[in-house]
Amino acid sequence: MNTSPTIQSVEAVLVDLPTIRAHKLAMTTMMRQTLVIVRLVCSDGFTGIGEATTIGGLAYGEQSPEGIKSAIDNYLAPLLVGTDAADVNRAMQRVCATVQGNSFAKSAMEIALLDAQGQRLGLPIHALLGGAMRGALPVLWTLASGDATRDVDEALALIEARRHKVFKLKIGSHPLAQDIAHVQAIRRGLGDEVMLTVDVNQAWDEPTAVQGIAALEAIGVGLVEQPVARRNRRALKRLTARFDVAIMADEAVHDAIDAFDLAADAAADVYALKISQAGGLWPTLRAACVADAAGVGIYGGTLLEGSVGSIAAAHVFAACPTLAWGTELFGPLLLKDDIVVQRPAYRDFELQLPQVPGLGVQLDLDKLAFYRRDRASQTFA
Ligand code: MUC
Ligand code: MG
Numbered sequence: 458m459n460t461s462p463t464i465q466s467v468e469a470v471l472v473d474l475p476t477i478r479a480h481k482l483a484m485t486t487m488m489r490q491t492l493v494i495v496r497l498v499c500s501d502g503f504t505g506i507g508e509a510t511t512i513g514g515l516a517y518g519e520q521s522p523e524g525i526k527s528a529i530d531n532y533l534a535p536l537l538v539g540t541d542a543a544d545v546n547r548a549m550q551r552v553c554a555t556v557q558g559n560s561f562a563k564s565a566m567e568i569a570l571l572d573a574q575g576q577r578l579g580l581p582i583h584a585l586l587g588g589a590m591r592g593a594l595p596v597l598w599t600l601a602s603g604d605a606t607r608d609v610d611e612a613l614a615l616i617e618a619r620r621h622k623v624f625k626l627k628i629g630s631h632p633l634a635q636d637i638a639h640v641q642a643i644r645r646g647l648g649d650e651v652m653l654t655v656d657v658n659q660a661w662d663e664p665t666a667v668q669g670i671a672a673l674e675a676i677g678v679g680l681v682e683q684p685v686a687r688r689n690r691r692a693l694k695r696l697t698a699r700f701d702v703a704i705m706a707d708e709a710v711h712d713a714i715d716a717f718d719l720a721a722d723a724a725a726d727v728y729a730l731k732i733s734q735a736g737g738l739w740p741t742l743r744a745a746c747v748a749d750a751a752g753v754g755i756y757g758g759t760l761l762e763g764s765v766g767s768i769a770a771a772h773v774f775a776a777c778p779t780l781a782w783g784t785e786l787f788g789p790l791l792l793k794d795d796i797v798v799q800r801p802a803y804r805d806f807e808l809q810l811p812q813v814p815g816l817g818v819q820l821d822l823d824k825l826a827f828y829r830r831d832r833a834s835q836t837f838a
Contacts, residue, residue: 462501462542462577467534467566469526470494471830474763475793481603483629483658485513490792491522492763493561494825495529497569499542505573506820508765509565509733510788517658517760518708518734520561528562537566543577545570549737560711560736567737568769568816575815582772582816586742589775593807594757595783597623597654598790605639609646616651622806623652625682625785629660637672644676654680659708661685663692667699674702680782682729683707694724703727705782707758711735713743720751727782729758730774732766738773745777757784764789764797768811768818771801775810784808796824 472492480487491514495507515521533552540548549567556563568582575582583589598621600608608626615621626643628636644653655678661669666684673681680703685692687708697704706725710716711734719725728748735741748755757774759767767786774784786808789801798819802809811817826832 461544462499462503463539464497464537464542464548465500466498467529467538467569468496469529469534469565470496470825471522471526472796472825472828473830474795474828476791477793478602480599480761480791481601481630482512482517482627483660485516486603487513487761490761490763490788491830492766492796493522493525493529493565494765494796494820495565495569496820497566497573499573501542501577503573503576505569505571505576506765506816506818507565507568507572508762508769509561510760510762510766511561511733512760520559525559525561525565528556528559529566532556533562533566542570543574545574546739549739561733564733564735564737567739568732568765571738572816579814581812581814582738582769583775583810586738586773586776589810590777591775591780591810593809594771594774594780594786595623595806596787596803596808597621597625597783597785598787599625599627599656599785600643601627605642605646608643612643612647612651619805620803621787623654623783625654625656627658628655629657633665633669637669637676640673640676640678649677652679654678654682656682656707657684659683659686663689663695666692666696670696670700670702674700678702680705680727683709690719690722690724694722697723697725703754705729705756710744712740713747716744716747716751716753720747720753725753727754727756729756731758731760732770732773733760738769741773742776749778754781755779756782757786759785759788761788761791763792764795764801765816765818767808768801768816771808771810772816794824794828796821796828
């Protein structure tokens with residue numbers, strides 16, 4: 458007799474949370490973040506939760522929150538309901554055999570399956586992934602208020618509070634001279650000892666990137682993220698060869714195949730890996746192993762996930778063979794409020810990895826009911 462637990466139901470909910478301040482990127486300014494929260498109920502009584510986010514609707518990438526929910530409701534859930542809940546790899550293989558793309562929906566679903574499976578086996582997700590190499594993860598903070606004086610004050614307060622000591626600046630939305638002046642002002646305000654990185658979010662063409670990166674090197678910036686369009690890998694490779702400062706691929710590297718192709722071309726020094734761009738935790742780990750084998754640095758990237766997604770990412774980045782460039786898993790700290798019972802713990806410049814079975818995050822169902830986008834329609838139903 459087959460006693461394996463089965464998946465009984467899958468629900469995907471859109472949740473809109475306000476940010477603590479405007480967050481300005483090259484392609485959009487965020488005032489809120491939308492989480493797609495997945496709840497997966499199994500026949501043995503375990504419930505797994507997952508999450509996917511993107512940035513600015515369709516401004517950042519090709520998958521919107523509404524599209525992620527639709528893919529889960531209409532395609533992933535019908536494929537999985539009634540099937541074995543405890544064989545996560547086979548469940549995801551079934552999904553991948555039938556659903557092209559949609560890596561964000563796949564990631565949210567895989568997290569929920571792993572959460573339930575971890576609770577079932579009494580193991581944290583990082584143990585399911587082979588074990589944590591580190592129990593806490595260094596986390597930088599992005600200074601992106603749009604105002605250099607405010608950014609400097611914010612950074613000084615965060616250093617003082619021992620929350621962050623590395624800062625990423627979002628540039629690329631202004632003329633080059635203005636962006637460089639902005640970086641210079643922050644460097645002056647924080648001094649030469651503080652590690653600064655920049656993220657151009659694909660905004661420059663190659664000639665602008667050559668000028669821009671030369672200027673950033675002179676200011677002592679430690680890392681330049683995705684300076685040119687994601688598909689312009691040849692330009693990324695030329696910039697990586699030309700400059701001493703480390704060049705990081707972000708939008709250009711989604712999964713293990715991208716990781717392999719970019720490494721074969723020596724097109725980047727570092728990869729920003731993101732769980733939803735990879736399609737889940739296992740796919741992220743596979744990409745990390747390719748990077749590690751190729752001698753490419755690994756950086757734990759974010760799409761500004763909330764607490765569920767950030768902790769899911771923390772489990773896999775804890776399990777990565779190396780993590781030379783730390784992480785940017787600060788998403789929950791950018792949100793004014795949360796939908797979890799206990800928010801992630803940040804101390805001594807690091808995010809603490811939960812050591813309890815599963816994901817280690819519980820939803821606050823009252824908060825979820827308050828912030829879910831369909832609350833109004835539910836009230837009138
Ligand atoms: C990105 O492109 O890296 C990560 C941090 C942040 O502020 O924006 C994201 C997206
Ligand atoms: Mg980036």
